[in-house]
Amino acid sequence: MKVGFIGLGHMGAGMAANLLRANHDVAVYNRTRAKADALVALGATTAASIAEVARADVVISMLANDASVEAVVGGEQGVVSNLAPGAVHISSSTISVALSEKLAAAHHDAGQLFVAAPVFGRPDVAAAGKLFIIAAGAPDSIAIVQPLFDAIGQRTFIVSETPKVANLVKLSGNFLIASVIESLGEAMALVSKGGVDRHQYLDILTSTLFNAPIYKTYGTLIADGKFEPAGFAAPLGQKDIRLTLAAAEDLRVPLPLASLLRDRFLTLLAHGGDTLDWSAIGQLAAMDAGATEEWYRSKEPAPSPTH
Template sequence: MNIGFIGLGTMGKAMASNLVKAGFSVKVWNRSQAPVEALVALGAKSAQSPADFGDVEVLVSMLADDATVQQVLVDDGAIASLKTGALHINMATVSLKLAQSLDAQHQQQGLGYIGAPVLGRVDVAEAGKLNILAAGKAALLEKAEPLFAVLGAKTWVFGESPAQANVVKLAANFCLASAIETMGEASALVRGHGGSGQAFLDMLTNTVFAAPAYKTYGNLIAHEQYQPAGFKLSLGLKDVRLALEAGEAGKVPMPFASTMKDNFLDAMAHGDGELDWAALATVAARRAGLS
């Protein structure tokens, strides 16, 4: 199976590397050349441009946001270059509106399309243990399964409309942001009365919230370890905004998301946009006079 892969950021590079190591023929493209060169050294081929994927059966894209997806996949001709019957797997976290637009464009062009954003940080991607949130026609999901088996620990299917997977990812990221926010506020409360925020978070993540997300982000908050960013705070703001847009489109009130958006903006205003989104916890600490 000939595979194309567009978007070799920290997540995409790890994912594409795993496909090459698994023996797939992989052609890659990225705006910066360093990760392309690294993949070529592993055995991948280099595409000349986003429009150089007419020879692939499956195109996988892992891009940062709506604007980049629109530019690279649509404006720069990646989708248009695909031959009729090819499959595109969009693994980016995008808005509901863009997901629906991409679905329509693929149908008009006679292409298969799957929405398949993922849960997991870079170390999880490197280990091939991502949770893949997928939606699309059953036959297309079956075609994609050999790739998903390399990239992830499990594929969770959420319907036949690709956009459904994107809504699920936004909902999941909203829950993660909520966990960071509540741990940040709770640890600030403990610190405000002379207690140890680190000890509190250690207890919390090993008792009532002994779950991977709480452990990971609780540890980052406890040790104020916000660099290097596994997922930038600016991207967290983007995803909360997209969740609010999806809520409005579905007439679903999300009052806590509105509050968190303002807290993300507070962090951005203090120059934290490039830090890990666990740095959202600094907002509560700063307001309490603890940092």
């Protein structure tokens, strides 16, 4: 299948590599062109523009946020203006429910197909082709792109014919992950200050009631205090909680814990945590308790956004 891939960050690079290994014809586009070099060595071609990469049977976008997605989809050089009628855009980015709905309408008006397919899994999982794909869109559209999902993931969950539902599921999942990180951090701060080794405590948890990958992965990061390099950067975590709260407000669903998580991420970012993995919020409880070095005290706060 002829595939255009937009966005070669930590997740996108691994996804594109697995499409190449599955013998798909892949053209890639990234603002930093050097990020394409490793994929070119695997057989990819580089596109000079969004318009060029959109001349494919399927275009996949894997970008950081709503603004990045809107920048590549709209305009004369964007995906909607250059994707052929009947071709498919797969949005794997974690974006707002509102933007997903907007994208579906734009592609429909252009005679194109749109599938929302955000994924669960960190960069190492993406590189291994073991992502979990949350897909939503017309059944015929999903049938077209299922071979691509098979190349990048271990299982596809089709949740709706309405694309925005996949984005709602993805946001809710990231909310749950952040909730686990926060609760793990608080529990570890408690036992650590009481004299229990954090790694031993994690072994107890994951050998008994909490034998799940999420506890092992994030518990290890918190126990080790290893938050760099970031597999999923803290500003992206803050963004996802913000989008979760926006979706909840539209649906009139109170999410008190999500409001707490928003403030935890803002605390982390306000004290210079922008380059850290989002699991670093799990260290805040220990810092609040005076149980670990307050690394952020020596950092300059991130500059305020300009308008």
